[in-house]
Amino acid sequence: MTTAKSDTISTRISKTLADRIISGAIEAGSRLRQDHVAEEFGASHVPVREAFRLLESQGLVVSEPRRGVRVAGFTxxxxxxxxxxxxxxxxxxxxxxxxxxxxxxxxxxxxxxxxxxxxxxxxxxxxxxxxxxxxxxxxxxxxxxxxxxxxxxxxxxxxxxxxxxxxxxxxxxxxxxxxxxxxxxxxxxxxxxxxxxxxxxxxxxxxx
Amino acid sequence: MTTAKSDTISTRISKTLADRIISGAIEAGSRLRQDHVAEEFGASHVPVREAFRLLESQGLVVSEPRRGVRVAGFTxxxxxxxxxxxxxxxxxxxxxxxxxxxxxxxxxxxxxxxxxxxxxxxxxxxxxxxxxxxxxxxxxxxxxxxxxxxxxxxxxxxxxxxxxxxxxxxxxxxxxxxxxxxxxxxxxxxxxxxxxxxxxxxxxxxxx
DNA sequence: ATTACTAAAATTATCTATAATTTCGCAGAA
DNA sequence: TTCTGCGAAATTATAGATAATTTTAGTAAT
The missing domain is CATH 1.20.120.530 (GntR ligand-binding domain-like)
Structure with missing residues (x-):
C-alpha cells in the first residue's frame, strides 16, 4: 500500500499503477498511453516506458510491439x-x-x-x-x-x-x-x- | 539461438545479451554499461535500458537503482x-x-x-x-x-x-x-x- | 447500408542533449 | 603504511525533440 521510498521515478510510477490495477481502479483491457501517464506524473515518457516493463514482468499488463500496453485481463x-x-x-x-x-x-x-x-x-x-x-x-x-x-x-x-x-x-x-x-x-x-x-x-x- | 525477427531494438539487444550471458561469453558479476552496449549496437541507450529490464525480469542480470546492472551470479x-x-x-x-x-x-x-x-x-x-x-x-x-x-x-x-x-x-x-x-x-x-x-x-x- | 480507401491525428519508439549521481584516483594526515 | 576527504571522470537517469507506425475519421464507390 505505502509505496515506501523508491528512488527512481520508474519504480514510483510502476507502484502507483500497480496499486490501481490491483484495486480495480483501472479495469482490465484498458490501454495505458505513455504520454498521458507521463503528463499525470509530471515526467517524460522514458521512465513511463520502463515502468510498463516492470508491470509487464509482474503480469499486470501485456505489451504488443508497436501497439502499446494494456491492462492484463484475467479469465x-x-x-x-x-x-x-x-x-x-x-x-x-x-x-x-x-x-x-x-x-x-x-x-x-x-x-x-x-x-x-x-x-x-x-x-x-x-x-x-x-x-x-x-x-x-x-x-x-x-x-x-x-x-x-x-x-x-x-x-x-x-x-x-x-x-x-x-x-x-x-x-x-x-x-x-x-x-x-x-x-x-x-x-x-x-x-x-x-x-x-x-x-x-x-x-x-x-x-x- | 537464432534470435528470429524481433521488431523492436530493445528485444534484439536483449536476446543477443541473453545469449552471451547464457553461453558464458560475459561472465557472472561483470557490469554492463549502457553507453558501451548502445555504441556496440549502434543505438542510443534508451532501448538498452529497456533491454536491461527485460533481462532483469528473466533473472539474468540484477539492477541496483543508480548503480547500473551486472550479470547475475549463480551460487x-x-x-x-x-x-x-x-x-x-x-x-x-x-x-x-x-x-x-x-x-x-x-x-x-x-x-x-x-x-x-x-x-x-x-x-x-x-x-x-x-x-x-x-x-x-x-x-x-x-x-x-x-x-x-x-x-x-x-x-x-x-x-x-x-x-x-x-x-x-x-x-x-x-x-x-x-x-x-x-x-x-x-x-x-x-x-x-x-x-x-x-x-x-x-x-x-x-x-x- | 456497407465496404474500401485515403489523409489526418494520435501514439509508439528512438535519438540527442542535459542533469544528477556514483566511482575512482590521488593527495594529505594519522 | 593505511585511512580519509576532495575533485575529476565516468555512468546512470531523465528531459525534450524527431521519426516511424498505428489508429481514427471521413469520403467515395459498390
Whole structure:
C-alpha cells in the first residue's frame, strides 16, 4: 500500500499503477498511453516506458510491439493458473522454510493472522493475509522463489478485489491456524499440503 | 539461438545479451554499461535500458537503482533454487498437459529426444533437451506457467554451459524415455514424479 | 447500408542533449 | 603504511525533440 521510498521515478510510477490495477481502479483491457501517464506524473515518457516493463514482468499488463500496453485481463482460466502456480510454489517454499522455523516466527505469523481477523475491509484483510504467507515462507531463504510467489500473490489480490468474491470468508483463517499447528508439531509435509489446498481454494470461489 | 525477427531494438539487444550471458561469453558479476552496449549496437541507450529490464525480469542480470546492472551470479544455492522451482512447476505443467496429450505429441517428443542423442556438442544437446521439455509441457495451455518455466530453463542452461558439469551424461535421456513410457501407459503421476526428480538432478552434478 | 480507401491525428519508439549521481584516483594526515 | 576527504571522470537517469507506425475519421464507390 505505502509505496515506501523508491528512488527512481520508474519504480514510483510502476507502484502507483500497480496499486490501481490491483484495486480495480483501472479495469482490465484498458490501454495505458505513455504520454498521458507521463503528463499525470509530471515526467517524460522514458521512465513511463520502463515502468510498463516492470508491470509487464509482474503480469499486470501485456505489451504488443508497436501497439502499446494494456491492462492484463484475467479469465477464469488465468485465475486458476495463478492459483495452481501459487499452490505449487508456496508448498515448495514452506518445505524449505521448515528447517529454519523458530517459535518467534510462528508467533509473528499468528499475530498477522489475528490482524486479519480484526480487518475492517477487504484491503486490510488482504494485507494481513499476504503478511501471514510472507512470514512463514521467508525463512526458506530462496529470493527468486519468494519474488515469484510475491508476483503471484499480487495477481491473486487483483482477483480478490475484483468483486468475483463477494465476501472474504472465515475458512481461510481456519486454514492458517491448521498450518501453524502443523508447523508447531513438526509436520512439515502436512503443513505444505494444507497450504497448497488453501491457496487453491482462492481460485475456486464465485465463478462470476 | 537464432534470435528470429524481433521488431523492436530493445528485444534484439536483449536476446543477443541473453545469449552471451547464457553461453558464458560475459561472465557472472561483470557490469554492463549502457553507453558501451548502445555504441556496440549502434543505438542510443534508451532501448538498452529497456533491454536491461527485460533481462532483469528473466533473472539474468540484477539492477541496483543508480548503480547500473551486472550479470547475475549463480551460487550453488541459486542453482539448487532454480532446479527445485523447475521441478515443482514442470511437474505441475505435466499433470495439466496430460489430459491433452496425443500420440502425435509424444512422437514429436521422442524425435526431439533422438536429436539429443545425435547432438555433437553441449549447445545442440541443450536445444534438443529444451525442445523435449517444451513439447510435453506445452499442451497444458497455461501461458504464464510456461513462461516461468522457460525463464528457469534459461537459468539452468546457463549453469550447464558454465563448465560446472564436465560432460552431459546419458542418464538424462533414460529419464526422458521413462517419462514418455509413463505418459504412453497413462501414468500421469508417475510421469510427473520422474520429471521432477529428473530436473532436480541437474542442480546436483559437479559441485564445482 | 456497407465496404474500401485515403489523409489526418494520435501514439509508439528512438535519438540527442542535459542533469544528477556514483566511482575512482590521488593527495594529505594519522 | 593505511585511512580519509576532495575533485575529476565516468555512468546512470531523465528531459525534450524527431521519426516511424498505428489508429481514427471521413469520403467515395459498390
Amino acid at each position: 477464469r482460466e488465468e485465475v486458476r493458473e495463478v492459483a495452481e502456480m501459487r499452490a505449487s510454489l508456496e508448498a515448495l517454499a514452506l518445505r524449505n522454510a521448515f528447517p529454519h522455523m523458530t517459535k518467534a516466527i510462528l508467533d509473528t505469523a499468528e499475530e498477522a493472522n489475528r490482524a486479519g481477523d480484526r480487518a475492517p475491509d477487504v484491503y486490510a484483510w488482504e494485507e494481513a493475509n499476504r503478511n501471514f504467507h510472507r512470514i512463514i515462507l521467508a525463512p526458506c531463504g530462496m529470493p527468486r522463489l519468494l519474488k515469484a510467489i510475491d508476483d503471484l500473490q499480487t495477481a491473486s489480490a487483483r482477483f480478490l478485489f475484483s468483486g468475483w468474491r463477494a465476501e472474504w470468508e472465515a475458512p481461510t483463517d481456519r486454514d492458517h491456524r491448521a498450518i501453524l499447528d502443523a508447523l508447531r508439531t513438526g509436520q512439515a509435509d502436512m503443513a505444505a499440503a494444507v497450504l497448497a489446498r488453501h491457496v487453491q481454494t482462492i481460485g475456486q470461489k464465485r465463478p462470476k | 550453488r544455492e541459486e542453482v539448487r533454487e532454480v532446479a527445485e522451482m523447475r521441478a515443482s512447476l514442470e511437474a505441475l505443467a505435466l499433470r495439466n498437459a496430460f489430459p491433452h496429450m496425443t500420440k502425435a505429441i509424444l512422437d514429436t517428443a521422442e524425435e526431439a529426444n533422438r536429436a539429443g542423442d545425435r547432438a555433437p556438442d553441449v549447445y545442440a544437446w541443450e536445444e534438443a533437451n529444451r525442445n523435449f521439455h517444451r513439447i510435453i509441457l506445452a499442451p497444458c495451455g497455461m501461458p504464464r506457467l510456461l513462461k516461468a518455466i522457460d525463464d528457469l530453463q534459461t537459468a539452468s542452461a546457463r549453469f550447464l554451459f558454465s563448465g560446472w558439469r564436465a560432460e552431459w551424461e546419458a542418464p538424462t535421456d533414460r529419464d526422458h524415455r521413462a517419462i514418455l513410457d509413463a505418459l504412453r501407459t497413462g501414468q500421469a503421476d508417475m510421469a510427473a514424479a520422474v520429471l521432477a526428480r529428473h530436473v532436480q538432478t541437474i542442480g546436483q552434478k559437479r559441485p564445482k
